[in-house]
Amino acid sequence: MTADTLIYQKSHHGRRATAQAPAAVVACDIPAQFLRSPPPLMPEASEMQVVRHYTRLSQKNFSIDTHFYPLGSCTMKYNPRACNSLAMQTGFLDRHPLAPEATGQGFLACMYELQQILKTVTGMKGVSLTPMAGAQGEFAGVAMIRAYHDARGDQARREILVPDAAHGTNPATAVMCGFSVREIPTDAHGDVDLAALKEAVGPQTAGIMLTNPSTIGVFERNITEIAAIVHQAGGLLYYDGANLNAILGKVRPGDMGFDVIHLNLHKTFSTPHGGGGPGAGPVGVSERLLPFLPIPVVDRNSDGRYRWLTEQDCPQTIGRLSTFAGNAGILLRAYIYARLLGREGMQRVAEFATLNANYLMARLREAGFEPAFPKRRATHEFIITLKKQARELNVTAMDFAKRLLDYGYHAPTTYFPLLVPECFLIEPTESEDKDTLDGFVAALVAIQREAEADSARVKGAPYTLPVRRLDDVRAARELDLIWKHDNA
Amino acid sequence: MTADTLIYQKSHHGRRATAQAPAAVVACDIPAQFLRSPPPLMPEASEMQVVRHYTRLSQKNFSIDTHFYPLGSCTMKYNPRACNSLAMQTGFLDRHPLAPEATGQGFLACMYELQQILKTVTGMKGVSLTPMAGAQGEFAGVAMIRAYHDARGDQARREILVPDAAHGTNPATAVMCGFSVREIPTDAHGDVDLAALKEAVGPQTAGIMLTNPSTIGVFERNITEIAAIVHQAGGLLYYDGANLNAILGKVRPGDMGFDVIHLNLHKTFSTPHGGGGPGAGPVGVSERLLPFLPIPVVDRNSDGRYRWLTEQDCPQTIGRLSTFAGNAGILLRAYIYARLLGREGMQRVAEFATLNANYLMARLREAGFEPAFPKRRATHEFIITLKKQARELNVTAMDFAKRLLDYGYHAPTTYFPLLVPECFLIEPTESEDKDTLDGFVAALVAIQREAEADSARVKGAPYTLPVRRLDDVRAARELDLIWKHDNA
Amino acid sequence: MPFIPHTETDIRQMLDVIGVPTIETLFDEIPARLTQADISSIPSGLNEQATTRLLLQRAQQDAQPLCFLGAGAYEHHIPAAVWQIAARGEFYSAYTPYQAEASQGTLQLIYEYQSMMAHLTGMDVSNASLYDGGSALSEAVLMAVRANRSSKSRRILMPRTVHPHYRAATQAIVRNQDIILDELNFDLQHGVIDVASLPDAPGDFAALVIPQPNFFGALEDVDALTDWAHRHGALVIAVVNPLALALLKAPGQWGANGADIACGDGQPLGIPLSSGGPYFGFMCCKQAQVRQMPGRIVGRTVDLDGKTGYTLTLQAREQHIRRSKATSNICTNQGLMVTAATIHMALLGAEGLRRVALSSHDNLNGLLQRLQTLPGIERAFARRPFFHETVLRIKQRHVSQLLQTMLQDGVLGGLDLSRYYPELGNTLLLCVTETKTADDLDRYARSLATALQQ
Amino acid sequence: MPFIPHTETDIRQMLDVIGVPTIETLFDEIPARLTQADISSIPSGLNEQATTRLLLQRAQQDAQPLCFLGAGAYEHHIPAAVWQIAARGEFYSAYTPYQAEASQGTLQLIYEYQSMMAHLTGMDVSNASLYDGGSALSEAVLMAVRANRSSKSRRILMPRTVHPHYRAATQAIVRNQDIILDELNFDLQHGVIDVASLPDAPGDFAALVIPQPNFFGALEDVDALTDWAHRHGALVIAVVNPLALALLKAPGQWGANGADIACGDGQPLGIPLSSGGPYFGFMCCKQAQVRQMPGRIVGRTVDLDGKTGYTLTLQAREQHIRRSKATSNICTNQGLMVTAATIHMALLGAEGLRRVALSSHDNLNGLLQRLQTLPGIERAFARRPFFHETVLRIKQRHVSQLLQTMLQDGVLGGLDLSRYYPELGNTLLLCVTETKTADDLDRYARSLATALQQ
Numbered sequence A, B: 001m002t003a004d005t006l007i008y009q010k011s012h013h014g015r016r017a018t019a020q021a022p023a024a025v026v027a028c029d030i031p032a033q034f035l036r037s038p039p040p041l042m043p044e045a046s047e048m049q050v051v052r053h054y055t056r057l058s059q060k061n062f063s064i065d066t067h068f069y070p071l072g073s074c075t076m077k078y079n080p081r082a083c084n085s086l087a088m089q090t091g092f093l094d095r096h097p098l099a100p101e102a103t104g105q106g107f108l109a110c111m112y113e114l115q116q117i118l119k120t121v122t123g124m125k126g127v128s129l130t131p132m133a134g135a136q137g138e139f140a141g142v143a144m145i146r147a148y149h150d151a152r153g154d155q156a157r158r159e160i161l162v163p164d165a166a167h168g169t170n171p172a173t174a175v176m177c178g179f180s181v182r183e184i185p186t187d188a189h190g191d192v193d194l195a196a197l198k199e200a201v202g203p204q205t206a207g208i209m210l211t212n213p214s215t216i217g218v219f220e221r222n223i224t225e226i227a228a229i230v231h232q233a234g235g236l237l238y239y240d241g242a243n244l245n246a247i248l249g250k251v252r253p254g255d256m257g258f259d260v261i262h263l264n265l266h267k268t269f270s271t272p273h274g275g276g277g278p279g280a281g282p283v284g285v286s287e288r289l290l291p292f293l294p295i296p297v298v299d300r301n302s303d304g305r306y307r308w309l310t311e312q313d314c315p316q317t318i319g320r321l322s323t324f325a326g327n328a329g330i331l332l333r334a335y336i337y338a339r340l341l342g343r344e345g346m347q348r349v350a351e352f353a354t355l356n357a358n359y360l361m362a363r364l365r366e367a368g369f370e371p372a373f374p375k376r377r378a379t380h381e382f383i384i385t386l387k388k389q390a391r392e393l394n395v396t397a398m399d400f401a402k403r404l405l406d407y408g409y410h411a412p413t414t415y416f417p418l419l420v421p422e423c424f425l426i427e428p429t430e431s432e433d434k435d436t437l438d439g440f441v442a443a444l445v446a447i448q449r450e451a452e453a454d455s456a457r458v459k460g461a462p463y464t465l466p467v468r469r470l471d472d473v474r475a476a477r478e479l480d481l482i483w484k485h486d487n488a
Numbered sequence C, D: 001m002p003f004i005p006h007t008e009t010d011i012r013q014m015l016d017v018i019g020v021p022t023i024e025t026l027f028d029e030i031p032a033r034l035t036q037a038d039i040s041s042i043p044s045g046l047n048e049q050a051t052t053r054l055l056l057q058r059a060q061q062d063a064q065p066l067c068f069l070g071a072g073a074y075e076h077h078i079p080a081a082v083w084q085i086a087a088r089g090e091f092y093s094a095y096t097p098y099q100a101e102a103s104q105g106t107l108q109l110i111y112e113y114q115s116m117m118a119h120l121t122g123m124d125v126s127n128a129s130l131y132d133g134g135s136a137l138s139e140a141v142l143m144a145v146r147a148n149r150s151s152k153s154r155r156i157l158m159p160r161t162v163h164p165h166y167r168a169a170t171q172a173i174v175r176n177q178d179i180i181l182d183e184l185n186f187d188l189q190h191g192v193i194d195v196a197s198l199p200d201a202p203g204d205f206a207a208l209v210i211p212q213p214n215f216f217g218a219l220e221d222v223d224a225l226t227d228w229a230h231r232h233g234a235l236v237i238a239v240v241n242p243l244a245l246a247l248l249k250a251p252g253q254w255g256a257n258g259a260d261i262a263c264g265d266g267q268p269l270g271i272p273l274s275s276g277g278p279y280f281g282f283m284c285c286k287q288a289q290v291r292q293m294p295g296r297i298v299g300r301t302v303d304l305d306g307k308t309g310y311t312l313t314l315q316a317r318e319q320h321i322r323r324s325k326a327t328s329n330i331c332t333n334q335g336l337m338v339t340a341a342t343i344h345m346a347l348l349g350a351e352g353l354r355r356v357a358l359s360s361h362d363n364l365n366g367l368l369q370r371l372q373t374l375p376g377i378e379r380a381f382a383r384r385p386f387f388h389e390t391v392l393r394i395k396q397r398h399v400s401q402l403l404q405t406m407l408q409d410g411v412l413g414g415l416d417l418s419r420y421y422p423e424l425g426n427t428l429l430l431c432v433t434e435t436k437t438a439d440d441l442d443r444y445a446r447s448l449a450t451a452l453q454q
């Protein structure tokens, strides 16, 4: 049994982790027509087999706890271990979501205080914690923009503006909210093309979705002008908070003129990425969008007790986006992180994330790599383009990325944003030290030498991981999505 | 920074895991003469560096949770994860050892019940949980034998008998208790040489230390005769419980005639080995040794409340072996395991540990490997000897052991017991499945083939681990035991 | 500086390399007006010790009553191994497996998860998770509208026996795309949809949603409902409790052709109650519709040497490729919950899950038996088969007061249904799981008896 | 069958290979009389859920009071990372690193541990741990007797200011080898050994034990004591609180030549109180005596390719090689505790440990200040420097009653010393650590004031 054997392949009929199940019940009053047979094909394994299998599988992952992971736009910073253990206390874990508020005053106090902290740090007037990831935060935000226009009887505003550099969730969200999308180009320096924007706005404009710093790693310098243009046209400004780490505690979206914002707590507030989630995407709004916040929201009574606000309290709410109240346990972790940092710590996040990115960009530039926007400051992240390497050596950004894995570094985000060819979007975060950044530069320099001397070496990477480069085309063409009895 | 860099080498002056320390205190009333300067040379690292460093270090270990680990005499069975999490509850962890018993009734109830369970399963009359590992259990046991003879005014008994196959702790313990040691030979079938024993006993005999099954993996068939011989000579019988897994719940040392016994809870009761401990080595005694049990022991008052017995209650006790009450948290884990198993589960431990060992021995014999005691049943473990391979192929047991690591199996115990040349002492434990045992046989067969075809390949192993074979001689000759500033 | 490793020397050297005098300078592209953020009302940082003290106290304050409340979130035993492994740094602190070669652990695990979920639901394929049950249903509705090629309808038949919060979430999400949820009433006598009363020509619907068990714990006539829907050109969206599927007929086997989409909340598979989240939504469908499915999907493939490996696949459906044409905007999903659930399912297996389901149901029956002698209590849908959850009608006392009294006694007695279903009168929804002992059931009965008398 | 993976088919196949009809047959070499063990009084097995319920209840029953008790076990903040990493399966479930190549994780960690401990104590080398503080002292005594080449004495000078339990454990362990512990009294006014009163010709002793801080929290004149012992041919065994060493003079620097052996309990370095264990004993010594040191030692070396690696070394001292001539019988030590302590020390560093020490001490001073106004309370050794622990003399009320009253108030007020030191009269030993806030100190003062008045 090699380590990549599936748990199904380690199964034997009749084997069980006996300590984990209750005794068998013989009698069952449910009529046969409702019952299944045969039983589902599930693994049959002992407790130790399961523990060993998943422990070994875990070792095949890169993660923050094991590797530098400079994935641009993802803010792979250290996840403090206390955030996990304190959120996983019995008192919190055992609480039923529909239990009376009296049984959850400790939990609700944390949620209320988190709302306050997020309001202050974003400069918004109200916050709802319920969205379960960034994309759902976007949905909530854009749905509120729609609800706002609808409430004013302005049904003509059915278009959302999105810069061409935007994350894919932005246009996808706009469509989910029933809008059509118009792309706005980026100018040569990475800012939104103001002329194009002016031309695009009009009575059909519901709003614009922006990240600032943008996904190309620079601060949108004309943000005040943009806000004026869109507001004057009657549209609202949506802030995608995925990049908030760059400015946390230093610059507030509310002060830039945004009407609505989501935060990615699994980025900026260091809740775990968990191999793909769960996240949390709270939304903050300015005064005029307050009535539309998704429910539930925590309120504090005059007697100091906490309670949920629901439809009854918020008749204009866009409604409920999750079965209960969003990813409560993740929100708890973010709250704990916020308390550990405090206001000074938040400002330092922005400062040192920015310092690390600018240092890394300077070092890479020195080493001969080409920043995509060489005239600009890096924010918490920046882009280099490997188009020269692709052209001259036939070694692509993907090849560099795979070879980096052999050097013990997770690759940066590749091929995003789409408008920069052969790009790496590099975000070191504030929690990495200088030695690590220097090691990363050295690795890229070494790969560059390899590419020059023997490009096949780089193109064949990785060599030292559990598998070599995988055949994605075959994966999509010969779909093999589940284990079946007759599988190899 | 490669993964084998020391945490010291990742340090930078002034770096700190800030969240972990209290604010600096300026004033200190302790006079300078008592204070140190300069500060000790300690790592200076960030929290993430520490987490990453030790997470990655952990990945360089074999362990039960990742590998088959058939280390004879060590009982590397599955450590149920519930034993860890339930023992690590705040109520247990926060209790001060000198806090009044009123604050620890839950904990003491567990300890009391554990004493009862261990008494029953060993067939002894009293149990003290305090010894902190097997060797300390041995110490307690042999010290009680001494106290017993001393209390009877029999000062002449200053010799302890030990079979030549005994674990090194046995003779070392006897000496720590002020005894001299006489070795008793093993006969050709692995039993104690009765004739030699009869000759050895006499008025100088304080007792004999035995394991049964013995360290050569067979059950001592003449145990009743041995007990008679030693008892008739006025000596007592000590049972080294390291191998209790073989007979748990089926055969009781008390019924064999033993006067005193220790258990290795970190073997038989599945508490973690932790990379070398902590263990727990409770001692059980027959009636006549009851007064000498080491303190503290838990008693139950008539009102159902629990309390510690101390010197006041046990004036003849051999005393206190630990600062407080031994490895309480480990005892809790053993208690939890005992409750999960129950009496039926305990018997099954013996049965399936024995089944696995006998199966593995049969398969290896089939495959051409030579059992050291081919006429005997295996107990929970057995020995194969690779003396033929060493002689004919110049491939030693050590070479086989190192090559097994490349195949993903921890090596069995090698070169113990000392009386079997080039031996593997193999203990699969009850928690391994048949496929794993089959895989292990296949690996040994493959290595045998390699040894025949290309012995250098085997002698150069391992190849796939973090390091290749280490230079032990240099380690002992050029002692490098701590990191210093000027180290490489 | 918590979680920031920089020493003074580091900072100096780094600024020198960049060529700026201070960190402040790095923010010089930002309009000065904007860098004056006042966040002084946020508390100062606490060290871990003080934070621990605070959070311990908050959690202790929330000591929980004995729980007989279900309604979409179920208290089950979670093996200790589940979270000890899921919380390992390599799972906990990894990102979405974009670099497949460096994420084989997560990817293989998701492939195993997809396999388990597909077999549990009797469907062909599964995605790698959605947010939760309610939002999964909304995605299923959107998918059904896309997938139903025979109908161009944007109408969905949504029974009132579906969890009210699922309906609310679905409504909030799909209404923006002009999709209409048509409410389907239930039989007040039996607490299920009366198939016989369904019209022969219901109009054009994209899909019928079928909950099993439904919100009342009652078992719907899933075969007849499925066939009825298919007869009328509607797809069938099954909303199921995945644990119940260890026992109940799998959606893939409903009626003649099986449900088309199965979704629900994975919480009963190893996820703590945790005030409602994080849980995870699951979604399975037929092979033919896999390209309409939202969310990530992992596929098995081979590497350059022909060795088996796992990778994200069918990404062309997703927002990062298809942008405004994507099947959904979902990006981050509930990965860590899937990790826990996969370990949980592997530990329990089909037989273990079945025992949990049966034992839960058996415990409910045990409790109902104890309540039989209490005057003024009756089951609202007494003749309908059910699973581990049921509706009690209370005669003498207002349910909300009754529950309040029981709570003071340390018992969370159920859910007051009057808020959600005024048509049912004074009723409560009661749930029992395998976590309850005979003593617990006695305690409930005693507590209820006492509360009734007050 | 909990934790046993065998299916019926497996069992059948395995028995066939062995060639026996039943598992019972495998026990046929055991005399029949012996296989009838009656263990029916052991309870039946519980599943994990029932066991969890039981243990949760037991732990909850033991909710702990606010702790002001030290006396050899100290409540300090332990970073969450410490046990989350130490409990990883690869550390938790590994054996002693006998196959070095497969245990580089544990081995490198121990090498780091040895380095930290040696630097903290100011000694040359450290072993890989002993059981706990008390048993470490007994091993130090045995080692001193072996190591002192200039004296053949089996007598040890053991001050009464050493922890009474350490003395008891040492006595129980060393008396079997006819080693005599000679008690050394302390100055009742200052709570320390009065160096001036030590005799000029004390007789022949193998070693003098010096605690720092001593059991009363008082600071001994370690320099003078060390020089006095060395002058008289005795070795010096330092018994120290390792956390205090972040602040106090290291044993290696005591007097002109430093202590010869430093030992103690590592509990303050990241180990929970846990009713007394598992903790770990540490031992450090001079390079010259490393071969007399008991316990495991890890050394750095190279592999076949010249790459750095770590391995157990100097095993010729140990029981598995030297058997009856070994330096000790110790085999299993406290590995996992060392893992935790190493992570703890790495997280805190010298400055962090120093802050913890200073803050603890400062908190004690803060509490003493609050108690100043209370009548009938005074410090027993008011003029002696001390560290984070001290002795209070109580005038009005019997200490045991006082502590009892405070306990009912949720405060663990200290240790009643009358049992251990009748010569001190009505006194209690009070300890404060960095875990206490100003509110906690107020609470103690209030509680004591109230208790005094009863």
Ligand SMILES: Cc1ncc(COP(=O)(O)O)c(C=O)c1O
Pocket: A073, A074, A133, A134, A135, A136, A167, A169, A211, A215, A240, A242, A243, A264, A279, A280, A281, C330, C331, C332
């Ligand atoms: C710029 C940007 N916007 C939005 C998102 C979506 O956030 P989530 O993945 O939490 O849904 C991301 C996540 O990668 C992002 O980088």
Ligand SMILES: Cc1ncc(COP(=O)(O)O)c(C=O)c1O
Pocket: B073, B074, B133, B134, B135, B136, B167, B169, B170, B211, B215, B240, B242, B243, B264, B279, B280, B281, D330, D331, D332
């Ligand atoms: C037979 C035997 N006796 C005694 C011991 C010593 O036990 P411990 O290591 O717990 O001190 C062992 C441990 O390996 C052993 O195998």
